[in-house]
Amino acid sequence: MQFKYLNLIRERNPLVHCITNIVVANYSANGLLALGASPLMSANLDEVAEIQHFSQGLLLNIGTFTNVEAKLLAGKAANKNSVPVVLDPAGCGATQCRKNATETLLNELDIAVLRGNAGELASIAKVDWQVKGVDSGAGNGDIVDIAKKVAKQYQTIVALSGATDIITDGERVAKIHNGTALFPRITGSGCLLGAVCAAFVGVAEEADYFQAVVEACTVYAIAGELAAKPLTETQTGSFSIALLDQLAEISEEKAQQLARVTYE
Ligand SMILES: Nc1ncnc2c1ncn2[C@@H]1O[C@H](COP(=O)(O)OP(=O)(O)OP(=O)(O)O)[C@@H](O)[C@H]1O
Numbered sequence: 001m002q003f004k005y006l007n008l009i010r011e012r013n014p015l016v017h018c019i020t021n022i023v024v025a026n027y028s029a030n031g032l033l034a035l036g037a038s039p040l041m042s043a044n045l046d047e048v049a050e051i052q053h054f055s056q057g058l059l060l061n062i063g064t065f066t067n068v069e070a071k072l073l074a075g076k077a078a079n080k081n082s083v084p085v086v087l088d089p090a091g092c093g094a095t096q097c098r099k100n101a102t103e104t105l106l107n108e109l110d111i112a113v114l115r116g117n118a119g120e121l122a123s124i125a126k127v128d129w130q131v132k133g134v135d136s137g138a139g140n141g142d143i144v145d146i147a148k149k150v151a152k153q154y155q156t157i158v159a160l161s162g163a164t165d166i167i168t169d170g171e172r173v174a175k176i177h178n179g180t181a182l183f184p185r186i187t188g189s190g191c192l193l194g195a196v197c198a199a200f201v202g203v204a205e206e207a208d209y210f211q212a213v214v215e216a217c218t219v220y221a222i223a224g225e226l227a228a229k230p231l232t233e234t235q236t237g238s239f240s241i242a243l244l245d246q247l248a249e250i251s252e253e254k255a256q257q258l259a260r261v262t263y264e
């Protein structure tokens with residue numbers, strides 16, 4: 001697999017505007033900085049539309065179910081200014097009002113990338129699933145079918161994360177086999193991945209967003225793998241710091257060496 005967007009991020013230092021949840025705001029900003037992007041966290045109604053005049057990517061994360069109006073306003077301005085929008089429907093299956101708000105965002109906005117775990121994508125696809133708050137839960141549906149269905153329905157690129165990440169535009173499917181079991185043991189590793197996806201599509205042409213998202217998820221999963229290498233399975237605190245270090249350290253060459261990506 002050929003990597004080309006990681007170096008571009010470091011060259012261009014894209015500004016990624018995040019309207020995210022309070023749990024992960026600081027960690028996401030640090031992760032973007034480590035990678036080589038420039039984070040801006042704001043949900044103020046007076047400025048979120050204006051920010052789309054100079055931002056390269058917009059992340060909308062519904063995790064703490066706040067600022068829905070700001071997300072709509074920012075998303076519409078981003079669409080007008082050709083700024084790619086990444087939606088992370090964190091915890092969207094947990095309550096009816098989250099389901100409704102997620103549908104509204106998907107219907108009202110042109111979402112370039114929809115990044116969530118299996119439970120969140122199953123909820124959007126209206127497939128029966130035992131969701132558990134923001135964790136992915138368990139279910140019997142075929143996650144490739146779920147991801148493809150949602151990608152087609154909303155004409156977006158779906159990045160479904162888990163032990164194997166599934167990236168699809170509804171036709172093409174990439175599976176990323178990299179990662180570490182330490183990822184789901186820290187909060188916000190998926191939320192940061194959403195922000196990372198926004199940085200990658202922020203430096204890509206629209207026609208190449210699929211490839212940019214595959215690259216984003218692969219680089220990220222490998223950074224986690226490298227961070228976990230010297231750690232035991234209980235060193236979750238150390239992992240969260242080591243992941244930031246690896247996001248700063250990882251090179252295209254290293255990613256190329258370690259990538260385990262298959263296409264269907
Ligand atoms: N069991 C696992 N083994 C290897 N990698 C994993 C595993 N589970 C998740 N990952 C990786 O963890 C990262 C985050 O994905 P995850 O599915 O945990 O996000 P999430 O549930 O949205 O997280 P959060 O909502 O806490 O931010 C992805 O890079 C994914 O590949």
Ligand SMILES: Cc1ncsc1CCO
Nearest residue numbers: 021023063064090134188
């Ligand atoms: C724990 C938690 N609760 C709402 S958002 C969030 C961060 C992980 O999605």
Ligand SMILES: [Mg+2]
Nearest residue numbers: 090117190191
């Ligand atoms: Mg999540």
